[in-house]
Amino acid sequence: MIPLQVVAIVLVGLGGLAVVAARDPLRQALVLGVYGLTLVILFVVLQAPDVALSELVVSTVAFPFILFTALAKMRDRE
Amino acid sequence: MSFLPYALAAWLFFVGLYGIVTSRHLVHLVVCLGVMQSSTYVLLLAIGYRTGKKAPIFTSGVPTKVGAVDPVVQALTLTDVVVSVVASALILALVIEIWKRSGKLCRCSAPPCSAQPAISCPHGSTTSSRLRSRQP
Numbered sequence: 001m002i003p004l005q006v007v008a009i010v011l012v013g014l015g016g017l018a019v020v021a022a023r024d025p026l027r028q029a030l031v032l033g034v035y036g037l038t039l040v041i042l043f044v045v046l047q048a049p050d051v052a053l054s055e056l057v058v059s060t061v062a063f064p065f066i067l068f069t070a071l072a073k074m075r076d077r078e
Numbered sequence: 079m080s081f082l083p084y085a086l087a088a089w090l091f092f093v094g095l096y097g098i099v100t101s102r103h104l105v106h107l108v109v110c111l112g113v114m115q116s117s118t119y120v121l122l123l124a125i126g127y128r129t130g131k132k133a134p135i136f137t138s139g140v141p142t143k144v145g146a147v148d149p150v151v152q153a154l155t156l157t158d159v160v161v162s163v164v165a166s167a168l169i170l171a172l173v174i175e176i177w178k179r180s181g182k183l184c185r186c187s188a189p190p191c192s193a194q195p196a197i198s199c200p201h202g203s204t205t206s207s208r209l210r211s212r213q214p
Contacts, residue, residue, distance in 0.1 A: 009086045012120070016090045016113050020097035025105040032109055039116060046083070046123045047133040047147045051155045055119070058163045063112065066163070070170040071105060074177050 008042040015039075029067040033060045083124030090117035104173045104183045108166055115162040119155050126151035 015035035022028040036059020043052035094114030101107040126148030134149035177183055 006082065009082050013086055013089050016093045019113050020093050020110055023106065025103055025109070028106060028109050032112065039119070043123065046127050047131065048123050048152045048155065049133050051123065051152055051159065054156055054159050058159050063163050063166065066167050066170060067105065070174055073174055074183070
């Protein structure tokens with residue numbers, strides 16, 4: 001257990017709490033991107049670089065894009 | 079490998095579950111489900127991790143002397159990452175359908191959304207009445 005792993009684990013724990021604590025969905029999508037980046041750090045430290053690459057694409061591009069699309073679709077018909 | 083990654087997986091699971099239970103907004107609920115799903119990534123990678131071993135990438139075609147962490151659970155995690163975002167997209171499509179039919183996004187069913195000013199609910203009952211009047 002190297003110290004970098006402990007730091008990454010603590011970061012991911014705090015990030016998950018921050019995502020849940022953000023109540024506004026638009027703000028929560030941004031916090032989710034940062035949380036995905038901390039997960040990427042954890043995966044690299046856990047010797048899984050391929051998972052880290054796919055998580056990088058999914059959590060910082062794909063999932064916020066889907067969330068923003070859904071929120072925009074529900075906003076413009078108000 | 080110490081217990082810390084397993085504790086992190088349990089922590090993420092219960093934090094996401096808390097978010098789902100206390101959620102007032104359906105999109106917020108979907109994102110909390112994503113946090114819950116990310117606990118499974120951490121659990122799978124923690125199972126396959128071996129202290130001191132390298133990533134399972136062999137550029138020369140043969141395993142190195144140091145050894146590698148378990149690549150099977152990493153492949154499982156890769157699938158999990160992709161499937162979870164697809165599942166979230168599907169649930170978000172269901173959320174959009176719910177919003178189209180009921181006109182609101184919050185889970186306060188008994189009192190109307192406008193009766194609770196403390197909870198932010200941008201789509202009040204006015205939208206639903208407008209939608210309802212549009213229907214024949």
